[in-house]
Amino acid sequence: MHLSRSAASASLAVTFASIALSLVLGTATPAWLATMWYAPGESLKTSPLLPVLGGLLLVGLVNSWMLWQLFRGPAPLVGPVRRAATWLRLILYANVAWLLIPSFLPSPVELVIGLVLWASALVLITMVLTGPGRAFRSALLLVGAVETAGSFAIGLVDDPVSRFFPGTAYRATVLVVEVAVFAGMVMLLLAQRRDGRWSRATILVGWGTFASGFLVELVDGLTSGSTIESIAEAMDVLFLVWLARTAHELNREPRRPAPLRVPAAVMAAASVSLLMMIVGPENRPRLSYTWQGEQLPPSDCWTWRDPPRVADTPAHERDRAYLCSVNKPDRDISDQALFSRGRAACVRFARGEPVKARPALLALLCPEVIGRSHPDLLLSSAQLAQRQKEKDDLAREQMRREARREDALCRDPWPALRTRFQATASYYDWDAQPYAIHDKEADTSEDSDAIWDEETLDPLETRGALALFFTPSQDWATCVTAKALGSAPPPLRRRGWDEVVEADIVSESGRLVMQTLSASKVRFPDLARNGPGRYRLRLYTRPEQDLILVYPAGRGERRGQGP
Structure with a gap:
């Protein structure tokens, strides 16, 4: 057999x-x-x-x-065969094998191999054909070169590693390549007919490649399940048969060139094919994610952590935004199926039935339905930002009012010791953090690290140009009064206070500042009255109240404990 x-x-x-x-x-x-x-x-x-x-x-x-x-295999040899015809038959069978046998090479390698095999076949065909003239063969080579270069560029864009081709240039390149493929195939079939060595059946199979392509597109448009689409795409084998029959009949002897007449039906079908390729589908671009689907370049789709908002997306872009949001690269499902599921979910949502799809996604397909129960999803990002700003402003104003009330309740614990350089404010220790006095111009990061590295912390800890006060409680506000004195205050007194401690702080810039304590933004004065130098801090503390005295550290200063 x-x-x-x-x-x-x-x-x-x-x-x-x-x-x-x-x-x-x-x-x-x-x-x-x-x-x-x-x-x-x-x-x-x-x-x-x-x-x-x-x-x-x-x-x-x-x-x-x-x-x-x-x-x-090859047909029986009729006469002497040129070496170019022998090579052409070998390249055609190599094309068939390459298209038929699955490959597991990287995509760029597969792209180059396929284009090299097809370009080699086109060059050898122009050398073997005897009917068409030199101008016709030159035009065929030019069309083949455009097809090869354009296909290579499209293949690089479709490769996820190469994402540099703008969307407009990509679509223009796809259109040029489609026209070049169409024109090249028509020229090849006309040249085969004029050459005379190929049978009418081979040429009809070649013309049938256009019909098979339209069949696949028709099935893709009418069905919403990827199973039927894949079966239809698998039946597109006429191109392989045409390649094999072309190689099989190369051994025949060319006959007298036939007149260049194309059947009217073929010309009509070709005209309609070219028109449909140029005009394209009504909804451009048509995304497709089936196993042999033609994908859009990465620049024509986006990825979001959350779906884009309806008000931020133009009406003509919402279908594409929906597809880009719901499609998963590892899921084999067509665009029509995704749209069908989404619209069915909109219908169920309108009836009050539970749906798995997120309302933010469905809002891209049926905003009027989703907006009835989720009006916030119809707001733009600018509107949401303005609403959030208003909430934040209201919360800050509320905090300022509460802080002003707390500040008004605070009193100076030593009113007899008056100075123009003093202030009182309330402080809430929400995050178990101390408040600080520091030299405004100094870098106190190392001083702070050194203090926090200590095993035990006293109510007042100082190092270099930084002083930290660990007296506030998270349960109530602490009233803090700071007074800057030009000389040493009266001796220490403990009556009425739980603890009284002293420590030194250095200010090389001559500016000692208290951090902002209250949400009401109470401003404390500069606590370094005598400019740059060493200052003494004295802390009086008891529940809900701190008193801090800041004065120059003199040699004759009395540092003993008072009564």
């Missing part, structure tokens, strides 16, 4: 056996693996069994016919 018949028979046997096994097991997975030659997606589990098996049976029959065409 001839090799082609053996391959076709084996394919038919495997197809029927796998379908029978699928019927017995109640799942289409065996038939899918035998006919589609790759693992099925999740959508196969939810698809009805008998329609899927019917489609897979048709795919198996088409595959058997394709294998019969591919394994026929």
Whole structure:
């Protein structure tokens, strides 16, 4: 038995056996693996069994016919064959093998290999053809060069590593490549007819490649499940058959060039094809994420942590924004299926039924429905920012009013010791943090680290140009009074106070400042009355009240404990 018949028979046997096994097991997975030659997606589990098996049976029959065409080999030699024809036949069979056998190479490598094989075939075809003139063959080479360069650029954009092509330039390049592919295929078929060595069946199969492409697009547009779409795409094998038949009939002898007449039906179909390629679908761009789908470049889609807001998204961009938000790269589902699920969820949401989809996503498809129960989702980012600003301003004003009331309740604990350089404010220790006095011009980060590294902390801790006060409580406000004196105050007195401690602080800039304590923004004066130098801090503390005296540290200063 001839090799082609053996391959076709084996394919038919495997197809029927796998379908029978699928019927017995109640799942289409065996038939899918035998006919589609790759693992099925999740959508196969939810698809009805008998329609899927019917489609897979048709795919198996088409595959058997394709294998019969591919394994026929070269036709019997009629006359002397040029070396270019021998190389062309080899390159054509290499193209068939490359397109048919799965590859696991990186995408850029696969792209280069495929383009090199096809470009080599185009160059050799122009050398082998005898009917068309030199101008025709030069034009065919030019169209092939445009197709190859454009396909290479598109392949780089589709590669996730290479994301540099602007969206407008990408779409223009896709249009040019589509026109070049269409024109190149038409020129090849016309040249084959004028050459005379290829049969009418081969040329008809070549013209059928356009019909198969429209069939796939029609099925993609009418169906919403990726299973039917994948089956339709798997039946697009006429191009492989045309390549194999072209290689098979290269051994024939060219005949007298036929007149260049194209059937009216072919011209009409070609005109409609070119018009549809130029005009394109009504909803541009059409996203597709099926296993053989044509994807948009990364620049035409975005990724968000949260869905974009309806008010921030133009009406003509909301469908694309919805697809970009709900699609997962590892999920095999078409755009039509995503839209269908989203609109069905909108209907259920309007009826008050529970839905799994987030209202923020559904708002992109049906804002009028979602807005009835979630009006905030219809606000723009600017409106939300303004609303949040108003809330923050109100909260700050409330804190200032409360702070002013607390400040008004605080009293000077030593009114007899008056000075122009003093202030009183309330302090809440919400985060278990002390308040501080420090030299405004000094870097106190190292001083602060050294204080916090100590094992035990006293109510007053100083180091260098920093003093930290660990007296406030989280349970109530502490009234803090600070007084800057030009000389040493009266001796220490303990009566009425729990603790009285002293320590030194250094101010090289001559400016000692108290941090802002109260939300009412009470301002404390400069506590370094005598400019740069060393100052003495005396802290009087008891529950809810601190008194701090700041004065120059003189040599004759009395530092003993008072009564």
